[in-house]
Amino acid sequence: MRPFAPAPLPLDRRLPLDAALDEAFAPLRERTATIGAARVRAAVRWSAREPRPLRGLALLTRVSELTVAAAISAFLFAGSVASVEAPPALPDSSRDAVTAGEWTLNGRNALQRPIDSRATDYRTTAGDLAANAATARRADAVTPAPSIRDSEPFAGRP
Amino acid sequence: MTRQPRAKGESLGAELRGDRELVHAARAGEILAFDNLFYRYRDGIYRLGLAITKDPSAADEIVVDTFARAHRAIERLEPDDSLRPWLYRVAVNLSYNRRPRKGVTFSSLDDGTEDIPTDGESPSDAAERAERRRVVLECVDALGAKHKVVVVLHYLNGLNLAEIAEIIEVPVGTVKSRLHYALRKLRVQLSLHPGLDFEPAEAFGATEEQMQSHAR
Numbered sequence: 001m002r003p004f005a006p007a008p009l010p011l012d013r014r015l016p017l018d019a020a021l022d023e024a025f026a027p028l029r030e031r032t033a034t035i036g037a038a039r040v041r042a043a044v045r046w047s048a049r050e051p052r053p054l055r056g057l058a059l060l061t062r063v064s065e066l067t068v069a070a071a072i073s074a075f076l077f078a079g080s081v082a083s084v085e086a087p088p089a090l091p092d093s094s095r096d097a098v099t100a101g102e103w104t105l106n107g108r109n110a111l112q113r114p115i116d117s118r119a120t121d122y123r124t125t126a127g128d129l130a131a132n133a134a135t136a137r138r139a140d141a142v143t144p145a146p147s148i149r150d151s152e153p154f155a156g157r158p
Numbered sequence: 159m160t161r162q163p164r165a166k167g168e169s170l171g172a173e174l175r176g177d178r179e180l181v182h183a184a185r186a187g188e189i190l191a192f193d194n195l196f197y198r199y200r201d202g203i204y205r206l207g208l209a210i211t212k213d214p215s216a217a218d219e220i221v222v223d224t225f226a227r228a229h230r231a232i233e234r235l236e237p238d239d240s241l242r243p244w245l246y247r248v249a250v251n252l253s254y255n256r257r258p259r260k261g262v263t264f265s266s267l268d269d270g271t272e273d274i275p276t277d278g279e280s281p282s283d284a285a286e287r288a289e290r291r292r293v294v295l296e297c298v299d300a301l302g303a304k305h306k307v308v309v310v311l312h313y314l315n316g317l318n319l320a321e322i323a324e325i326i327e328v329p330v331g332t333v334k335s336r337l338h339y340a341l342r343k344l345r346v347q348l349s350l351h352p353g354l355d356f357e358p359a360e361a362f363g364a365t366e367e368q369m370q371s372h373a374r
Contacts, residue, residue: 028205037197
């Protein structure tokens with residue numbers, strides 16, 4: 001128990017105090033606010049609820065937006081997957097023995113290929129041998145040209 | 159107790175409904191229900207804010223802020239009977255958390271009408287009454303915040319101890335203790351003014367230091 005806890009005031013001392021406080025607050029008790037409910041509504045941006053047709057239309061709009069978003073996402077995904085596929089392989093002309101041999105003969109003026117191309121095979125011995133063999137076969141396959149007589153000056157021309 | 163005139167915008171049909179029904183109607187989108195709640199408690203909250211801040215424009219803003227919070231919380235408000243404790247609690251917190259305007263001091267709540275003699279009252283009596291009122295309000299302002307709010311809610315807003323306890327969220331015994339302490343301190347302060355006919359402080363037993371130690 002607290003030794004100096006406030007004991008209730010005796011009634012004969014409380015009543016004048018009550019009267020003094022009542023009198024002091026009396027003018028304030030007559031004061032009224034001049035603001036209206038519209039100011040509260042403006043403060044909270046009061047808005048009436050939307051009617052149901054508008055809610056259905058809003059739902060349809062949202063579904064349309066989602067459909068378009070899904071289509072664009074699918075398009076972007078498909079494009080990204082297709083872009084990582086390996087490009088079609090270019091025909092490697094270095095495997096053609098004749099071409100490889102020609103490149104060898106041309107020397108430094110030969111057609112330059114990318115460094116990662118398999119066309120560098122022309123430097124190999126196998127490539128040289130194949131080129132020589134092909135040249136020999138070409139020489140064998142050459143047919144003798146038909147003789148053109150002088151009496152037919154324009155014969156044999158295209 | 160005289161019934162106060164019906165506030166502007168309060169219709170008879172809505173007046174019959176309790177706060178709980180009005181809250182549910184406002185939650186369902188009935189704007190007039192929220193307006194009726196506003197006009198039902200607007201003046202009480204305004205007076206409470208005015209007594210604490212002594213600034214009429216601040217009191218207006220406290221009213222708006224209090225009901226704006228009520229509107230935002232309308233979905234979860236479930237008043238048992240009256241919405242008043244919830245609204246007053248918000249208003250008290252807003253009043254004490256409000257920063258005073260820089261360079262502006264409000265020394266009095268007088269609106270210039272207190273010195274006007276009433277019927278059958280002499281001008282000297284009116285001046286004496288106004289002076290007595292000024293002294294009492296100064297003594298109330300000198301109280302600490304937790305004691306002042308109890309005095310204001312009890313003597314200005316007319317709330318009983320249980321309602322005050324619900325507003326400031328303390329037990330009823332604590333409210334009673336604070337009110338007694340505030341009245342004792344007021345009496346001590348008022349006894350220093352010889353024109354107010356209050357007995358000296360020595361007559362009450364406990365000294366000022368003892369009361370302050372109890373308050374701590």
